[in-house]
Amino acid sequence: MGEQTQASARVATPRDGVEGGAPPVIDAAFARWLAERAGQELLRVRAEMGHADGKALKKAGDKAAHDLLRAELARWRPADAVLSEEDEHAQVVWREGEPDMVRPDRLSASRVWIVDPLDGTREFSEEGRTDWAVHVALWTADACKSHASCLAAGAVAMPARHRTIATDNPPAYPPMPLESATGGAIRIAASRTRPPAFVTALAEELGAELVPMGSAGVKIAAVISGEADAYVHAGGQFEWDSAAPVAVALATGLHASRIDGSPLSYNQADPKLPDLVVCRKDLAPRLLAAISKHLPPQ
């Protein structure tokens, strides 16, 4: 990730120290700090409410994490725009083929935080599951000069796994596992509940093993750690589901694209970003060629 802009960061005052310390000024470190703060808040909500009412727990978690992210961004990055899953106008309503929306500020902003306060909401509500995350990404007009994704920073906190990945200290590129190196089964991470329609056929064709898990962030983290060789998704998703983990994957040197191989673009008028593939670079040509057989003809 090239520049770590700090143009709109608020200057810390002595009072900030009294309230628990000012966060980092560098954006990538700030993203990590923010994602971890929201993650701790989610752990607190989960511990306080328990799992008896899953629906109420999901709602409370979404709200608590969203409110925290919104408040800290307003406080520490007041000039920046925000796109959050939990915002009322985040999702575009289509009328007669046209997006029915008030043109949001973020489309003319030079810095936009793209956040998913709770990714893997379903898993968060299930007792014992750790596959859920907080996503904090920063899109900047400056970053567009060097990356098609325009992502300048990103952090994915996985508090129930005691793990955060972020662009301030990008994880090492995953080593090629022996299975892949010797032609054995590759492992493809996919949604537990809404996997792509073609993924079973794809796995059969590639002799691959499917690894179901929750949260796009956790699945991309699994590719980064080498627990999975690839993450393939299609059929629906939004920018906030992938921006932060894709920022980290790209900073790590991994391949991340749409399933037709085109770049992932963020801060678009319509935040729908329905498919993606993240994998090691050596695997990308083979995986994209196999997926292309399942795409509608152009």
Ligand SMILES: Nc1ncnc2c1ncn2[C@@H]1O[C@H](COP(=O)(O)O)[C@@H](OP(=O)(O)O)[C@H]1O
């Ligand atoms: N078909 C679909 N349409 C819209 N969103 C989808 C989707 N499939 C997955 N997602 C979203 O992508 C994220 C990861 O999904 P999964 O855990 O199934 O892999 C989840 O985000 P949230 O938990 O933030 O809602 C989920 O809602």
Ligand SMILES: [Mg+2]
């Ligand atoms: Mg999500």
